[in-house]
Amino acid sequence: VAFMPTPIFRRRSYLPLHLELVASLVARILYRVRTSGLENLPPNGGVLIIMNHISYVDVVALQLVCPRPIRFVGHKGLRRNAFFNWCFEISGCIGISAEQPREGMRGAVNALKAGEVVCLCPEGHISRTGQLMEIQRGFELIARQSGAPVLAAALDGLWGSIFSFAGNKYL
Numbered sequence: 001v002a003f004m005p006t007p008i009f010r011r012r013s014y015l016p017l018h019l020e021l022v023a024s025l026v027a028r029i030l031y032r033v034r035t036s037g038l039e040n041l042p043p044n045g046g047v048l049i050i051m052n053h054i055s056y057v058d059v060v061a062l063q064l065v066c067p068r069p070i071r072f073v074g075h076k077g078l079r080r081n082a083f084f085n086w087c088f089e090i091s092g093c094i095g096i097s098a099e100q101p102r103e104g105m106r107g108a109v110n111a112l113k114a115g116e117v118v119c120l121c122p123e124g125h126i127s128r129t130g131q132l133m134e135i136q137r138g139f140e141l142i143a144r145q146s147g148a149p150v151l152a153a154a155l156d157g158l159w160g161s162i163f164s165f166a167g168n169k170y171l
Helices: 017-030 058-065 076-080 082-091 101-113 139-146
Strands: 048-053 070-075 094-096 116-118 150-153
Touching: 017 101, 048 058, 048 101, 048 139, 058 070, 058 076, 058 101, 070 076, 070 082, 070 150, 076 082, 094 101, 101 116, 101 139
Parallel strands: 048 116, 048 150, 070 094, 070 116
Antiparallel strands: none
C-alpha cells in the first residue's frame, strides 16, 4: 500500500483561519498522519464518510488528510457543555440525539444534498476496546435519502494515545 503525503496546511471553510492553523500545527506535532485511498473521495458533490471511532481526535486526524471540508455528525448532548457547544458551532457539526434522531438525520441529508462532505461514526460512541463496535442503524437511511455515495474510512494507530480509552482511562 502506498501512502500519500498530506499537505502541511489546507484552508477549511468551517473554522476561523487562526484556529485552523493552531489545530493543524498541534495535530501534526502529536501525530504522523498518512493516507491511503484518498483517490476514492469524489472531488465535488455530497459524500457520506463512515469511520470507526477510537479516540477523541479522530475528527482532527480525518480532517487533516481530507482535501475537502467535513461536517461531522456528533452527539447533540455534548452541547450542554459550553466548550463543546462552541466547537459544534465553529466547526459546522451536525448534532444528533437518540431522543430526536430525525432532526439530526435531516440535517445530514440536507448537507449531503447541498454537496457537502458529511462524516459520522456508525458505532455511536468511542470504542472502549480499540476494536470496531456494533454498527448502529441510521447511516444507510441518510445515504438513501440523500442519494450520496458512501465512503468508508478506517483510522488506525490512535488507540493507545492519551485521547483514547486504552487502559480504561482517559488522559
